[in-house]
Each structure stands twice: as C-alpha cells, then as structure tokens.
Amino acid sequence: xxxxxxxxxxxxxxxxxxxxxxxxxxxxxxxxxxxxxxxxxxxxxxxxxxxxxxxxxxxxxxxxxxxxxxxxxxxxxxxxxxxxxxxxxxxxxxxxxxxxxxxxxxxxxxxxxxxxxxxxxxxxxxxxxxxxxxxxxxxxxxxxxxxxxxxxxxxxxxxxxxxxxxxxxxxxxxxxxxxxxxxxxxxxxxxxxxxxxxxxxxxxxxxxxxxxxxxxxxxxxxxxxxxxxxxxxxxxxxxxx
Amino acid sequence: xxxxxxxxxxxxxxxxxxxxxxxxxxxxxxxxxxxxxxxxxxxxxxxxxxxxxxxxxxxxxxxxxxxxxxxxxxxxxxxxxxxxxxxxxxxxxxxxxxxxxxxxxxxxxxxxxxxxxxxxxxxxxxxxxxxxxxxxxxxxxxxxxxxxxxxxxxxxxxxxxxxxxxxxxxxxxxxxxxxxxxxxxxxxxxxxxxxxxxxxxxxxxxxxxxxxxxxxxxxxxxxxxxxxxxxxxxxxxxxxxxxxxxxxxxxxxxxxxxxxxxxxxxxxxxxxxxxxxxxxxxxxxxxxxxxxxxxxxxxxxxxxxxxxxxxxxxxxxxxxxxxxxxxxxxxxxxxxxxxxxxxxxxxxxxxxxxxxxxxxxxxxxxxxxxxxxxxxxxxxxxxxxxxxxxxxxxxxxxxxxxxxxxxxxxxxxxxxxxxxxxxxxxxxxxxxxxxxxxxxxxxxxxxxxxxxxxxxxxxxxxxxxxxxxxxxxxxxxxxxxxxxxxxxxxxxxxxxxxxxxxxxxxxxxxxxxxxxxxxxxxxxxxxxxxxxxxxxxxxxxxxxxxxxxxxxxxxxxxxxxxxxxxxxxxxxxxxxxxxxxxxxxxxxxxx
Numbered sequence: 001x002x003x004x005x006x007x008x009x010x011x012x013x014x015x016x017x018x019x020x021x022x023x024x025x026x027x028x029x030x031x032x033x034x035x036x037x038x039x040x041x042x043x044x045x046x047x048x049x050x051x052x053x054x055x056x057x058x059x060x061x062x063x064x065x066x067x068x069x070x071x072x073x074x075x076x077x078x079x080x081x082x083x084x085x086x087x088x089x090x091x092x093x094x095x096x097x098x099x100x101x102x103x104x105x106x107x108x109x110x111x112x113x114x115x116x117x118x119x120x121x122x123x124x125x126x127x128x129x130x131x132x133x134x135x136x137x138x139x140x141x142x143x144x145x146x147x148x149x150x151x152x153x154x155x156x157x158x159x160x161x162x163x164x165x166x167x168x169x170x171x172x173x174x175x176x177x178x179x180x181x182x183x184x185x186x187x188x189x190x191x192x193x194x195x196x197x198x199x200x201x202x203x204x205x206x207x208x209x210x211x212x213x214x215x216x217x218x219x220x221x222x223x224x225x226x227x228x229x230x231x232x233x234x235x236x237x238x239x240x241x
Numbered sequence: 242x243x244x245x246x247x248x249x250x251x252x253x254x255x256x257x258x259x260x261x262x263x264x265x266x267x268x269x270x271x272x273x274x275x276x277x278x279x280x281x282x283x284x285x286x287x288x289x290x291x292x293x294x295x296x297x298x299x300x301x302x303x304x305x306x307x308x309x310x311x312x313x314x315x316x317x318x319x320x321x322x323x324x325x326x327x328x329x330x331x332x333x334x335x336x337x338x339x340x341x342x343x344x345x346x347x348x349x350x351x352x353x354x355x356x357x358x359x360x361x362x363x364x365x366x367x368x369x370x371x372x373x374x375x376x377x378x379x380x381x382x383x384x385x386x387x388x389x390x391x392x393x394x395x396x397x398x399x400x401x402x403x404x405x406x407x408x409x410x411x412x413x414x415x416x417x418x419x420x421x422x423x424x425x426x427x428x429x430x431x432x433x434x435x436x437x438x439x440x441x442x443x444x445x446x447x448x449x450x451x452x453x454x455x456x457x458x459x460x461x462x463x464x465x466x467x468x469x470x471x472x473x474x475x476x477x478x479x480x481x482x483x484x485x486x487x488x489x490x491x492x493x494x495x496x497x498x499x500x501x502x503x504x505x506x507x508x509x510x511x512x513x514x515x516x517x518x519x520x521x522x523x524x525x526x527x528x529x530x531x532x533x534x535x536x537x538x539x540x541x542x543x544x545x546x547x548x549x550x551x552x553x554x555x556x557x558x559x560x561x562x563x564x565x566x567x568x569x570x571x572x573x574x575x576x577x578x579x580x581x582x583x584x585x586x587x588x589x590x591x592x593x594x595x596x597x598x599x600x601x602x603x604x605x606x607x608x609x610x611x612x613x614x615x616x617x618x619x620x621x622x623x624x625x626x627x628x629x630x631x632x633x634x635x636x637x638x639x640x641x642x643x644x645x646x647x648x649x650x651x652x653x654x655x656x657x658x659x660x661x662x663x664x665x666x667x668x669x670x671x672x673x674x675x676x677x678x679x680x681x682x683x684x685x686x687x688x689x690x691x692x693x694x695x696x697x698x699x700x701x702x703x704x705x706x707x708x709x710x711x712x713x714x715x716x717x718x719x720x721x722x723x724x725x726x727x728x729x730x731x732x733x734x735x736x737x738x739x740x741x742x743x744x745x746x747x748x749x750x751x752x753x754x755x756x757x758x759x760x761x762x763x764x765x766x767x768x769x770x771x772x773x774x775x776x777x778x779x780x781x782x783x784x785x786x787x788x789x790x791x792x793x794x795x796x797x798x799x800x801x802x803x804x805x806x807x808x809x810x811x812x813x814x815x816x817x818x819x820x821x822x823x824x825x826x827x828x829x830x831x832x
C-alpha cells in the first residue's frame with residue numbers, strides 16, 4: 001500500500017510499529033483533502049439573555065451599579081437612561097460569562113507593577129473587580145457625604161463620579177480611576193451592543209446616533225445617499241421579546 | 242501519550258495567508274503536504290454567516306475570533322535595561338487564531354511595496370549617503386527587488402481579487418491611480434471601491450494642495466471575480482463589520498475564500514487543527530530539519546516528520562519558534578552579533594483627527610480598507626536632503642469604523658465622556674468625525690529586538706517572546722513631519738476642529754488606542770549570513786530544508802500594510818522550492 005493511498009482513504013498509520021500509541025486525538029482534528037469531511041463547528045447560536053433574574057450580581061449590587069450607570073448615561077430628552085435600557089442586565093450576564101472570568105487574559109505570574117505604557121498587570125477578573133469595587137464605592141460615598149450613594153442628589157452623584165474618574169476620590173484595594181474606566185466601558189457596551197445581550201432596549205442607543213444596526217449591504221446607498229441624512233429604522237440580530 | 246504521524250514531503254506550521262499560499266503551490270506541484278495549525282478549522286459559510294456576523298460586542302469588542310493572550314502573549318519593554326512585562330490583554334495586537342490566520346479578520350489594505358522598500362540601503366546610499374542615518378539605524382537590502390517580485394505580486398493579486406486603480410502600467414502613468422507605485426504589468430483584478438464623503442473631501446483638499454490622491458488597493462472585492470484558482474468572489478457590500486470580523490459575504494480576500502476551498506479538494510493535502518507546534522526538530526549537528534513536534538488539544542505530544550519544514554506562523558511566533566528550537570544564532574544586543582530577533586520593526590503612526598460641524602458622513606457604510614491616500618510623502622518619493630530622517634508615510638483618509646461602541650469615545654475635544662453632555666456630543670460627533678492616518682515607515686535599529694523572556698512562560702511552560710522596542714530618532718522626526726501634513730490636509734478639508742498626534746512622541750505601548758498591529762523582522766532575509774537568518778529565497782543559511790516565510794523576513798517596514806508582500810514573497814519562495822530546491826536539494830545561495 002502506498003502512502004498516498006493511505007492518505008486518500010483518510011486513515012492514519014503509525015510510522016513505525018514500535019510505537020505503541022495510536023493517533024486518535026479527541027479535539028484536534030485531521031482534515032484530509034478530498035475526504036469531504038471539511039466541516040467547521042458552527043458558531044454558538046444567538047440567544048436573548050433572560051432579564052427576569054440576576055445571574056451574578058446581588059440585588060444590592062445591581063441597585064448600586066444601576067444608580068452609577070444612570071449618572072453615566074442618564075434619562076433625558078435624547079432618550080432613556082442606562083438602567084431603563086437594560087445595562088444592568090447586560091453587565092450581570094457579561095460578568096457571569098467569559099468576560100467576567102477574564103477567560104482570555106494572560107493571568108500567569110509573577111504580577112509586577114510596571115511602567116504606565118506596560119499596561120494593567122492586575123490579574124483580578126472583572127467579576128472580582130465589580131464585587132470589591134462596588135463595596136469601595138459605597139464606602140467612599142458614605143465617607144464623603146455620610147449617606148448612601150443612592151440617596152445623593154443628582155449634582156452630588158455627578159461630583160462624586162468625577163472624583164472617581166480622576167482618582168481624586170481614592171479606593172483602598174484598587175485604583176478608583178481604573179474602576180471608573182471599566183464602568184464607563186461596560187455601560188457604553190450595554191447601551192450600544194445588540195439588544196440580545198440585555199441592553200440597548202428598543203435600540204435606543206442606535207437611534208441616538210442614527211446607527212442602522214445589523215444591516216449587511218449598503219451598496220444602494222454608498223453613492224446615492226453619500227453625505228445625506230439617512231432615516232432608517234435600525235434592525236437587531238435578535239430583538240428581545 | 243506521544244505519537245508520530247507518517248512522514249510528509251513538507252510540513253507547514255500555520256495555515257494563514259503564507260501557509261495556505263505555500264500549501265497550494267506545493268500540493269499543485271505534487272508534493273504531500275501536512276499543515277499543523279493551532280486554531281480550529283473555519284469555513285466561510287458555516288463560521289461567518291451574514292445572519293450572525295454583524296455583532297460588534299463579540300466581534301471588535303470581545304474579539305472572539307482572535308488569538309487570546311491566554312493562548313500566547315508577549316512581554317514588552319522599551320529599553321534593554323527595563324524589565325519586560327506581559328501583555329495581559331491585547332489592545333493593538335490583533336492576531337489570527339484559526340485556519341485562515343489573521344487573513345480571516347484583517348482590514349484588507351493590499352499594497353505592493355515600492356522598489357525603495359526592498360532596497361533601502363542601496364537607495365539611501367546612492368541619494369544621500371550614510372550621513373542621512375540616525376545613530377543605531379540598521380538598513381539593509383532584501384536580496385530580492387521589486388522587479389524580481391513583480392510577477393509574484395501580480396499572481397497574488399489575482400488570487401486575492403484585489404480592487405484598485407492602477408497608477409503605473411508598464412512604466413506609463415495612468416489617471417486616477419498612484420503615480421508613485423512600482424510599475425505594474427496588469428490592472429488590478431477588480432475596480433476600486435466607491436468613495437465615502439470623507440474620502441472625497443480628502444481627495445479634493447489634497448488635490449488643491451498639489452498632492453496626488455488615489456484609492457487604496459483593497460481586499461474588498463470591487464466586482465464579481467473568478468480568481469486565479471477558479472474560485473468565485475463577490476463584490477463588497479460596505480457592511481462595516483470588516484476589520485476584526487470574518488466576511489461571510491465572500492467579499493474580503495482571505496485564505497478561507499481564495500485558497501482553502503481548492504486545497505480541500507486535494508488528497509495530497511492534510512491539515513491537523515487545534516495543535517500547536519512547540520519545536521522544529523533538527524539533526525544533532527543542526528544541519529537539517531527533520532520535522533516538527535506539536536501539542537494537540539488533549540495535551541498529547543505529536544511528531545510530524547518531513548523532508549522540508551516551512552514555518553508560516555505569525556511574525557513574532559516565527560522568531561520565537563527558531564529561538565525555542567535553537568536554530569541559527571540569536572541576536573545579542575550587547576555585542577551586536579547574531580541574527581535571530583534582530584531587525585525587528587513596528588509601524589510609525591501619526592494622525593490628523595477632525596470634527597466637522599454639519600456633515601452626514603454616515604460612517605457605518607465602510608470597509609476595513611476604505612481609504613484614499615497620497616504617497617507624496619511616503620518612502621523616498623520626496624527629497625529628504627537636510628531633513629534628518631529617511632522614510633515617511635502613506636497619508637490616508639481612512640473610513641474603517643462606524644460601529645457605535647468603538648466610536649463612543651470619539652467626541653470633540655472639550656466634550657464630556659459621560660452624562661447628558663456626552664449624549665449630545667456623541668449624537669453630533671458620530672456623523673461629524675473623520676481621521677487622516679499617516680501610516681509610517683519604521684527601520685530596524687540596534688536597540689529594537691526580540692528574544693526569549695527569562696521569567697514569563699506560556700501555557701506549556703515555554704518562555705514567551707520578549708519585545709524590546711521604542712521608537713527611534715528617525716521615527717520621531719518622520720512622525721512629526723507626517724503629523725503636520727495630516728493636519729494641513731485636515732484643515733484644508735474644512736473641519737471645525739482639527740488636532741494632530743505623532744505616536745513616537747511618547748514611549749511605545751501595546752495599549753495605545755488606534756495603534757497598528759504590524760510587526761516585521763526577526764528572521765530577516767538578506768545577502769549576508771552575518772546580518773540575516775535566511776537568503777533571498779527565505780531559505781535558512783544553516784539549514785537548507787528550512788524556510789521561514791511571512792513578514793518576519795522583512796528587514797524594514799514601509800509606509801504600507803504588509804499582507805500582499807507576504808503573499809508575493811511566499812510565491813517567490815514556492816517557485817524557488819519547486820524549480821530549484823527539489824531538483825537539487827541544498828543551499829540555493831552560496832556565500
């Protein structure tokens with residue numbers, strides 16, 4: 001039997017009979033040309049998150065982070081605010097998933113603080129950072145105003161969050177300004193990602209800026225609508241029922 | 242459990258652009274080829290359906306289809322006396338992680354480099370002399386010229402279906418194209434894409450200033466096209482889910498749509514997926530390569546013996562594999578001796594950012610490489626006498642982003658980043674933001690290099706690659722020059738608010754927003770074994786059956802993107818293997 005014939009048949013043959021092992025990897029796949037077996041795993045199915053219950057945050061954490069999010073993206077004449085848009089639901093599900101677990105990050109040690117241009121070196125996960133960061137935020141508000149963040153006036157909340165943003169109001173176990181950056185990034189994600197992830201209710205974030213959403217072909221408009229206002233009702237991949 | 246696969250004629254490590262291009266050439270020549278790929282098998286129809294793909298969160302925000310740092314990362318420092326630390330998250334590095342490699346998600350700018358870029362040493366010495374070089378700069382020719390490569394550029398464009406407007410055909414300038422480009426023997430396979438409003442404003446302003454705008458050649462197919470391998474490609478639809486996404490529309494040149502469907506039909510081709518090569522094996526005297534050792538996704542160690550070993554992983558990993566395998570002499574920064582890891586380059590970016598007052602730029606209608614450029618200040622297209630630097634940049638109106646999460650921070654200077662004021666600023670800014678990118682040269686320097694990190698390890702316990710890089714004085718001078726040109730054009734475009742930035746004015750960081758992912762060198766090709774790892778055919782000087790292909794072979798970066806050059810040099814090497822090496826296995830260049 002010629003080697004070429006073996007390959008054609010899609011069979012694996014040990015190079016020498018002295019090796020006892022047989023080539024049978026379970027996850028690694030071997031695709032032989034012409035075998036007709038070239039099939040990829042389909043991507044995970046699209047799913048709408050279940051907003052009826054919390055999956056990571058506690059009720060108290062959800063309430064606090066919702067109040068913070070509504071300072072960052074408030075309800076006003078341009079549209080609904082972050083909580084109404086579902087940003088807390090969005091965050092809750094993100095923290096329960098691979099993002100919350102920092103599943104893709106390099107998390108081996110040693111952990112050494114470097115120069116600013118070397119980037120964040122902490123190996124704490126977003127889920128962990130929210131758990132400790134929200135406690136810190138609650139304490140910092142209590143220390144500054146003598147009452148809960150939830151009970152502050154709008155102006156007090158804004159001033160307080162400016163102090164967190166700049167780091168002028170410090171935390172004890174993590175950098176308040178880095179926690180702020182994560183809050184701001186996540187609330188924007190919730191407000192502007194596809195509604196299937198739990199936020200951007202009624203595509204409110206997309207309507208704010210005139211973004212058409214999950215449209216895959218603009219050839220008709222590239223020239224005819226160049227430089228013009230396009231009034232289009234946005235579409236999502238999967239709207240919430 | 243250890244196992245050994247049957248011996249192949251050729252083993253190729255990595256099935257991205259260079260690996261699949263090489264596999265197509267060598268299987269067509271009748272060789273039995275096995276590719277070992279770290280990522281999973283991906284096919285266009287199943288993996289990137291247009292009904293699933295337009296999702297910014299999983300795409301450009303979470304980067305689901307890209308290489309993750311947990312799989313492999315790199316440590317970085319600016320200077321050799323600092324401690325390198327790992328990139329725990331990737332920001333500007335956007336690397337491929339599946340069959341197709343970075344060719345699946347790339348932005349698609351499809352440049353031939355100029356004659357100067359392949360022979361910078363000769364050209365600079367002829368025109369200016371050594372006094373033009375800042376201290377420590379390393380300049381060397383590739384050993385292969387633009388004229389050598391032209392037929393291979395031509396062939397690769399016809400595989401990719403590149404869209405564009407020719408500027409020079411057989412030495413004659415053509416209207417609408419790039420008057421500075423190397424002479425072509427044929428038109429671009431497909432016509433240039435439509436321009437955006439921002440592209441047109443740029444083009445008009447640049448023309449008024451006396452410059453020469455043209456459409457950037459692109460991987461986004463300009464018209465229905467049957468490529469050189471007989472595969473049918475479809476016109477781009479400007480959906481805007483492009484850079485960092487796979488294209489399910491068969492509209493962005495990639496190994497997945499341009500090559501792999503053909504390879505899949507050839508019984509003399511096999512790919513082993515989800516298996517990472519950890520070492521290139523050699524004979525004890527290191528005179529010949531014998532194959533590769535890999536770890537599969539069960540943690541089993543496999544061996545693939547082969548007569549020819551071709552390393553076609555990402556630039557950085559090509560260098561790392563040679564270092565991990567003890568092949569060729571590592572570069573020693575202190576003595577300046579050694580070659581592996583030497584000649585590492587990045588990209589020098591400068592910017593002009595602008596906000597208009599009452600435009601509708603409709604940024605959501607875009608592609609990854611939808612840009613109009615001038616080359617008046619690129620490469621050696623202008624006289625550098627007395628300027629204290631060499632090189633320059635392609636200066637382009639780049640319309641590659643319109644997705645809302647990515648643009649949420651782009652509000653006019655002085656606007657709040659959150660609260661009621663942000664909502665107002667974002668609503669207006671989204672339609673009024675435009676940018677001019679100066680994508681600049683970076684030349685090798687004795688203080689820019691790659692080696693193995695002494696501390697940090699990957700998931701298998703092998704040392705990570707360490708990057709020692711900061712911009713050099715040549716970059717600082719060229720960057721500021723280019724930034725001022727970007728700002729000049731932005732003002733001429735009539736924007737209300739304009740500001741510029743030259744990245745070399747601050748230390749290099751892997752976390753800078755809008756920075757490049759282009760890295761080159763480390764396993765450079767050249768004319769002298771003392772200053773290059775491989776000869777002009779990308780054949781290792783010490784081990785004649787080892788070829789390391791990709792941008793790791795480039796001794797310098799140009800003011801362009803690297804992919805088409807990767808394709809052309811791969812085809813050039815494939816021809817050398819077919820026509821020269823197989824007939825007479827051994828060194829193709831004798832010193």
